[in-house]
Amino acid sequence: MESEQLNFDELSDAIEAMCSSKAEEFQLLGYEYVTGKDIWDCVSRNYAKEGKPPLHKLVNDIYSLKATSYMNYLTIAAYRGFT
Template sequence: MIEELCNSKAEEFRLLGYEHVDGKEIWDCVNAKYAKTGQPELHQLVNDILSLKITQFMNFMTLSAFKGNPF
């Protein structure tokens, strides 16, 4: 279910012109938010995936690039 949501959000971003986004990158972005607090409830995960904005995602990708994390 979560994988399908991430893929759906990636498809949404591709429709907006961001062609190289995949579901794993969406998951990495959303999951990074919970690095310190642990995995949240399912409804919180679903909300965070569906409400993810392209600016939040691009900020995450930019910071990941600066930190040297591969995409």
């Protein structure tokens, strides 16, 4: 059985959809201004050090992101002046 490889555009679309889904979840919890890009920025901050993660880790990192972890990321970014 051959494994299907996603091309770059398909992978980008899938990641964007996952991040948007997570942003919608946060919006339901009261974090009204969260976007998919915000989720991606939070999740991908570790990949600069680690390198490109396997797809299963990427999916897990997006879907297991907690609101408190996201808010900690925003607070630290604000202190550093990145937002």
